[in-house]
Amino acid sequence: MSEKIKVDIWSDVQCPWCYIGKRKFEAGAEEFGGGVEVEYHSYELSPDTPVDYDGSTLDYLSERKGLPVEQVRGMLANVTEIASSVGLDYDFDSVKQTNTIKAHELLHYAKARGRQIEMKERLLKAYFTEGHHVGRIEDLADLAAELGFDRADVVRSLTENEYLAAVKADQAQANEFGIRGVPFFVIDGKYGVSGAQEAAAFAQVLQQVRDEKDAQ
Amino acid sequence: VTSDDAATTDTAKPSLQLLGDPTALACEGDACIVAPQQGAVPKQN
Numbered sequence: 500m501s502e503k504i505k506v507d508i509w510s511d512v513q514c515p516w517c518y519i520g521k522r523k524f525e526a527g528a529e530e531f532g533g534g535v536e537v538e539y540h541s542y543e544l545s546p547d548t549p550v551d552y553d554g555s556t557l558d559y560l561s562e563r564k565g566l567p568v569e570q571v572r573g574m575l576a577n578v579t580e581i582a583s584s585v586g587l588d589y590d591f592d593s594v595k596q597t598n599t600i601k602a603h604e605l606l607h608y609a610k611a612r613g614r615q616i617e618m619k620e621r622l623l624k625a626y627f628t629e630g631h632h633v634g635r636i637e638d639l640a641d642l643a644a645e646l647g648f649d650r651a652d653v654v655r656s657l658t659e660n661e662y663l664a665a666v667k668a669d670q671a672q673a674n675e676f677g678i679r680g681v682p683f684f685v686i687d688g689k690y691g692v693s694g695a696q697e698a699a700a701f702a703q704v705l706q707q708v709r710d711e712k713d714a715q
Numbered sequence: 716v717t718s719d720d721a722a723t724t725d726t727a728k729p730s731l732q733l734l735g736d737p738t739a740l741a742c743e744g745d746a747c748i749v750a751p752q753q754g755a756v757p758k759q760n
Contacts, residue, residue, distance in 0.1 A: 514742040544742055564746075578747075581740075676731055680741040691731035694739025704734050 503534035504708050507685040509542040509673050510619075512602045512633055515578050515589065518623040520682040520695030522585040527701025533709050538610070539619050541603035541669035542681045550634040552596040559596045582627070593630025600666065602633045605643060607662035608653060617646055687712070 508524070510517040528535045552559060561571045575591045582589040602622050609618035621642055625631035632638040636657045644650035656662065676685065684692040684701075687708045692701070741747075 511742070515747055516740045516742055519740070544744060544747070680743040682741065685731060686734075689730075689732060691733045692735040693733065693737070694735075694741035696735045696739045700735045700739075707734070 501533060501709065502712065503536040504687055504705055504712070506535055506537050506705075507540055507688075508537060509540045509669070509678055509683040509685075510681050511542050511544045512599045512622045512626055513596070514542075514544055514681050515582065515627065516695040517682040518587060518627055519582055519585055520684075521620075521623065522587060523695055523698045524682075524684065524701050526585075526698035527696070528705065530698055530702040531705040531709070533705065535705065537616060539606060539615055540672065541606065541666040542673055542678070542683075543599060543603065543666075543670065544681065546598065546600065548596060548598045550598045550601075554596070556591045556594045556596055587628065589627045590630060594626060595630060595632045595634075597632060597634025599634065600663070601636055601639055601657050603666040603669075604657055604660065604662040605639050605653065607665040608656050609643070609646075609648070611662075612648070614646065614648075618643065621646055 506524075506528075508521075510521070548559075554562070556575065557568060557571055560566070560575075561568045564571070579589045579591065606615055606618055606622070609615045622633055622639075625642055626633045631642065633642070636654055639657060640650045640653040643653040673683070676683075676691065678691075680693060682693075682695060686692060686704055690704060690708065692704055
């Protein structure tokens with residue numbers, strides 16, 4: 500059996516293209532059909548966002564960018580339509596803008612227990628489609644408990660910043676690679692693929708890496 | 716840096732060979748949706 504291809508993905512919980520890209524990558528990996536091992540890495544898009552932002556995504560983007568509300572509304576509608584094309588039901592009216600540092604720490608907590616992918620999916624779904632808060636420790640602990648994690652231990656870990664250094668290390672590694680946008684996929688440690696590519700593009704890259712490994 | 720690298724995108728350093736569509740949608744900072752940066756804005760009808 501062939502060795503699995505390692506795919507390291509830099510991503511943020513509040514990145515709409517990351518969730519769309521996740522779906523496209525999953526479809527591409529399925530089309531590829533070979534073994535793939537995925538590891539998510541932390542990337543904070545807006546580390547200066549407060550945990551409790553008082554306003555909607557519409558407010559947030561129009562305030563930060565100084566664009567007319569109607570223009571932002573149209574752009575969000577476009578993103579929602581693209582998300583819908585990959586089976587995701589984005590609801591920007593219910594999204595709670597927040598700081599995602601604790602969500603990233605939780606992803607490392609889950610990774611240490613072999614369940615990072617599951618936690619990543621739960622956080623993205625919670626943020627983009629369910630209107631859950633993903634910035635507060637108590638809310639994050641509820642989501643983790645849904646997946647069967649020990650709620651009290653999650654609260655302890657996040658309160659103690661147990662995985663904060665791991666989050667920062669991921670971001671430092673992103674800087675070393677020169678990554679400035681997410682999602683960003685590093686395949687087999689040597690190929691970089693930026694953005695929410697089409698599934699076929701992911702499948703093609705994975706096959707290329709597979710062929711190269713088989714030829715070695 | 717190879718010419719192919721330079722032709723794709725500048726989002727990663729030369730140690731990674733960049734593949735795929737350089738215009739694929741991505742987020743840079745909080746510019747996922749509204750900033751006119753490469754790949755950050757979905758096509759408008």
